[in-house]
Amino acid sequence: MAKRLIPTFNRVLVEKIIPPSKTTAGILLPEKSSKxxxxxxxxxxxxxxxxxxxxxxxxxxxxxxxxLPDYGGTQVKLADKEYHLYMDDDILGTLHD
Amino acid sequence: MAKRLIPTFNRVLVEKIIPPSKTTAGILLPEKSSKxxxxxxxxxxxxxxxxxxxxxxxxxxxxxxxxLPDYGGTQVKLADKEYHLYMDDDILGTLHD
Amino acid sequence: MAKRLIPTFNRVLVEKIIPPSKTTAGILLPEKSSKxxxxxxxxxxxxxxxxxxxxxxxxxxxxxxxxLPDYGGTQVKLADKEYHLYMDDDILGTLHD
Amino acid sequence: MAKRLIPTFNRVLVEKIIPPSKTTAGILLPEKSSKxxxxxxxxxxxxxxxxxxxxxxxxxxxxxxxxLPDYGGTQVKLADKEYHLYMDDDILGTLHD
Amino acid sequence: MAKRLIPTFNRVLVEKIIPPSKTTAGILLPEKSSKxxxxxxxxxxxxxxxxxxxxxxxxxxxxxxxxLPDYGGTQVKLADKEYHLYMDDDILGTLHD
Amino acid sequence: MAKRLIPTFNRVLVEKIIPPSKTTAGILLPEKSSKxxxxxxxxxxxxxxxxxxxxxxxxxxxxxxxxLPDYGGTQVKLADKEYHLYMDDDILGTLHD
Amino acid sequence: MAKRLIPTFNRVLVEKIIPPSKTTAGILLPEKSSKxxxxxxxxxxxxxxxxxxxxxxxxxxxxxxxxLPDYGGTQVKLADKEYHLYMDDDILGTLHD
Known part of the structure; x- marks a missing residue:
C-alpha cells in the first residue's frame, strides 16, 4: 500500500505540519503559537x-x-500517512524563515 | 450485452478497485488500510x-x-460489471508504486 | 405530421433503446440486464x-x-414516435459491440 | 398599430403554430397529434x-x-396578433416534411 | 435642473411611449391595443x-x-420627465411601421 | 487625517451631490426636483x-x-468628508447641462 | 516561529492600521476620526x-x-503579529497624504 500520488492538473499534495504543543525540553507552549x-x-x-x-x-x-486555508482541501491517506490535496490557487502563500 | 463504452469529451471510464478486506492468507486487514x-x-x-x-x-x-473523489461520478453497468464515469478534472491524481 | 427534425447548434436527437424484458423465445430477462x-x-x-x-x-x-444520462434531455414527439434531445456534452459516451 | 419588429442580437420572432383540433372535414383529432x-x-x-x-x-x-421549448420565450402582441421572442439557442431545432 | 444624460457603456436611455387610451376624436380604445x-x-x-x-x-x-422587456430597467427623472435606462441586450427589438 | 485616495482598478471615487431642499432665496423646493x-x-x-x-x-x-445607481457603492470617510466608491460599470451615465 | 510569508498569485499581505483612540498628548479623539x-x-x-x-x-x-473593504480578508498570525490576506482586486484604493 506504499503508493505515491501524482496530483492532476493544478492540484498540490500537502503534508500538514502539526505544531509541537511543548518544546523539546518539555515546556508547554502557549496556545497562540500553534495557530x-x-x-x-x-x-x-x-x-x-x-x-x-x-x-x-x-x-x-x-x-x-x-x-493553508482554514477550510477546503481533500484528505488522502497514503501508506497510513495523512495528506491533503489543494488546488494551487487555494494555497495562501509560501512560508520562509 | 458485452458492450464497450468510449467516453465523450474529457470523460474517463473507471473500474473501482475494491480493496481486499483480508490478505490472501486469510488474515483480516484493519479498516484503515482500505480507505x-x-x-x-x-x-x-x-x-x-x-x-x-x-x-x-x-x-x-x-x-x-x-x-477518485469521494463524491460524484456516474455509475454505468456494462456486461454486468460496474464502472464509473468521471470528468478528467474531477480525478484527484494518479497512483504509482 | 411526419416531420423530420434537424437539431440546432450542438443538440442531438436520440431515439431511446428500450431493452426487451423477455427474449424472443419468451424467457423473462432478469432486471439487471435492462439497466x-x-x-x-x-x-x-x-x-x-x-x-x-x-x-x-x-x-x-x-x-x-x-x-445517456439518467436525468435531463427534452422529450419530443415526431410522427407519433418519441425522441429525446440532448446537448452533445450531456451524452456520456458511445457504445460499441 | 401595424408595426413590424426587428429583433435585437440573437433574438428570433416566432408565430406559434396552433395545431387543429379537428380536420377540415370536421373529424376530431386525438389529443396526441397536437403535442x-x-x-x-x-x-x-x-x-x-x-x-x-x-x-x-x-x-x-x-x-x-x-x-420550441415548453418554457421560456417572451410574448409580444403586434397588430393584434400574438408572437413570441426566443434567443436562437433556446430553439430546439428546425422541422422539415 | 434641465440636465442631459449620456449613458455609460452599453446603456440606453429610453422615453417610454404611453399608448393613448382614446383616439384624438375621443373614442375609447379597447384595452388590447395598449399592450x-x-x-x-x-x-x-x-x-x-x-x-x-x-x-x-x-x-x-x-x-x-x-x-422593451416587461421587467427591468432603471427609472431616471431628468428635467421633470421620466426616462428608463436599459442595457442594450435587454431591449427586445426595434419597431418599424 | 487629510488623506487622498487613489482607487484601484476600475473603481471610481464619488462625492454625492445633495440637492438643495430650498433655493438660495429661501423658497422650499417641491420634493420631485430632488430625486x-x-x-x-x-x-x-x-x-x-x-x-x-x-x-x-x-x-x-x-x-x-x-x-449613480440607487443601491451599491462603498461609503468611505476621508478627512471628515463622506465619499462613495463604485465600479465604473455600476455608474449609469454622465450628466451635462 | 518568525516566519515570512510570500503570498501566492494576486494575494496581498496587509498589516491593519489601528487608529489611535487618543493623541500622543493624551486627548481622547472623537469616534468619527477612527472610521x-x-x-x-x-x-x-x-x-x-x-x-x-x-x-x-x-x-x-x-x-x-x-x-480595505469592511468584510473579507483572511486573518494570518506570523511571529505573534496579526496580518490579513486580500486578493488585490478586493483592495479599494491606496491612501496618500
Missing amino acids: LNSGKVVAVGPGMRDKVGNLIPVGVNEGDTVL | LNSGKVVAVGPGMRDKVGNLIPVGVNEGDTVL | LNSGKVVAVGPGMRDKVGNLIPVGVNEGDTVL | LNSGKVVAVGPGMRDKVGNLIPVGVNEGDTVL | LNSGKVVAVGPGMRDKVGNLIPVGVNEGDTVL | LNSGKVVAVGPGMRDKVGNLIPVGVNEGDTVL | LNSGKVVAVGPGMRDKVGNLIPVGVNEGDTVL
Whole structure:
C-alpha cells in the first residue's frame, strides 16, 4: 500500500505540519503559537491549461512550506500517512524563515 | 450485452478497485488500510476543445491507477460489471508504486 | 405530421433503446440486464461556435449508439414516435459491440 | 398599430403554430397529434458578437418552422396578433416534411 | 435642473411611449391595443469593450422605437420627465411601421 | 487625517451631490426636483485589464457629474468628508447641462 | 516561529492600521476620526495569469497604505503579529497624504 500520488492538473499534495504543543525540553507552549495552518508540499500536478491551450505551471513547488486555508482541501491517506490535496490557487502563500 | 463504452469529451471510464478486506492468507486487514478510493482507467474520451477550438487531451491515460473523489461520478453497468464515469478534472491524481 | 427534425447548434436527437424484458423465445430477462440507459442518434445539429467564431462539430454522429444520462434531455414527439434531445456534452459516451 | 419588429442580437420572432383540433372535414383529432410545440420564424436579429467582436449570425432563418421549448420565450402582441421572442439557442431545432 | 444624460457603456436611455387610451376624436380604445411596452431611444452609451479590448457599439440607435422587456430597467427623472435606462441586450427589438 | 485616495482598478471615487431642499432665496423646493442620485467624480482608478492583459481605462473621468445607481457603492470617510466608491460599470451615465 | 510569508498569485499581505483612540498628548479623539479601515502592504504575490498565460502584476505595491473593504480578508498570525490576506482586486484604493 506504499503508493505515491501524482496530483492532476493544478492540484498540490500537502503534508500538514502539526505544531509541537511543548518544546523539546518539555515546556508547554502557549496556545497562540500553534495557530498557523501550514504544510509541506510533497507533490504538485503538471498544471492547468489556459483558454488557448498553454500549460500554466502550478504556483508552488515540491518542498515549499505553504500557508493553508482554514477550510477546503481533500484528505488522502497514503501508506497510513495523512495528506491533503489543494488546488494551487487555494494555497495562501509560501512560508520562509 | 458485452458492450464497450468510449467516453465523450474529457470523460474517463473507471473500474473501482475494491480493496481486499483480508490478505490472501486469510488474515483480516484493519479498516484503515482500505480507505483509499481508487480505480483503474479503462477508457478515456478524445478530450475537450478549448475556447479557440484546440483539442485538449484528457489528463489521465488508459491503464492509470487513479485516486477518485469521494463524491460524484456516474455509475454505468456494462456486461454486468460496474464502472464509473468521471470528468478528467474531477480525478484527484494518479497512483504509482 | 411526419416531420423530420434537424437539431440546432450542438443538440442531438436520440431515439431511446428500450431493452426487451423477455427474449424472443419468451424467457423473462432478469432486471439487471435492462439497466443501461442508451439510445440511437437519429440527427445532430451543425455544432456550436467557440469564443472566436469557429464551428465546433457535434461530438457524436448520426447512427451512433450512445449512453445517456439518467436525468435531463427534452422529450419530443415526431410522427407519433418519441425522441429525446440532448446537448452533445450531456451524452456520456458511445457504445460499441 | 401595424408595426413590424426587428429583433435585437440573437433574438428570433416566432408565430406559434396552433395545431387543429379537428380536420377540415370536421373529424376530431386525438389529443396526441397536437403535442408538438412549433412555430414559424417571422424575423431574426442581426446576431450576437463573439468574444473577439465578430458577428455570429442567428442559427435559424426567416420562414423556418422551428421546434420550441415548453418554457421560456417572451410574448409580444403586434397588430393584434400574438408572437413570441426566443434567443436562437433556446430553439430546439428546425422541422422539415 | 434641465440636465442631459449620456449613458455609460452599453446603456440606453429610453422615453417610454404611453399608448393613448382614446383616439384624438375621443373614442375609447379597447384595452388590447395598449399592450405593447415600447419606447423611444433618446441617448445611447459608447458601447462595451469585448474580451480583447475592442469597442462593441450599442445595438440600437438614438431615435429608434424599441420594444422593451416587461421587467427591468432603471427609472431616471431628468428635467421633470421620466426616462428608463436599459442595457442594450435587454431591449427586445426595434419597431418599424 | 487629510488623506487622498487613489482607487484601484476600475473603481471610481464619488462625492454625492445633495440637492438643495430650498433655493438660495429661501423658497422650499417641491420634493420631485430632488430625486436624481448624482455625484461628482473626484478620483478614478487606472482601469481593469482585459482577458489578454490590455488595460481598459475607466469609463468616466475626474470632474464628471455622474448618475449613480440607487443601491451599491462603498461609503468611505476621508478627512471628515463622506465619499462613495463604485465600479465604473455600476455608474449609469454622465450628466451635462 | 518568525516566519515570512510570500503570498501566492494576486494575494496581498496587509498589516491593519489601528487608529489611535487618543493623541500622543493624551486627548481622547472623537469616534468619527477612527472610521477608516486601512492597512500597510507588507508583501504581494507574483500576480495572476490572464486567459492567454501572461502574468498580470498585483495592483498594489509593498509599502502602500491601502483602503480595505469592511468584510473579507483572511486573518494570518506570523511571529505573534496579526496580518490579513486580500486578493488585490478586493483592495479599494491606496491612501496618500
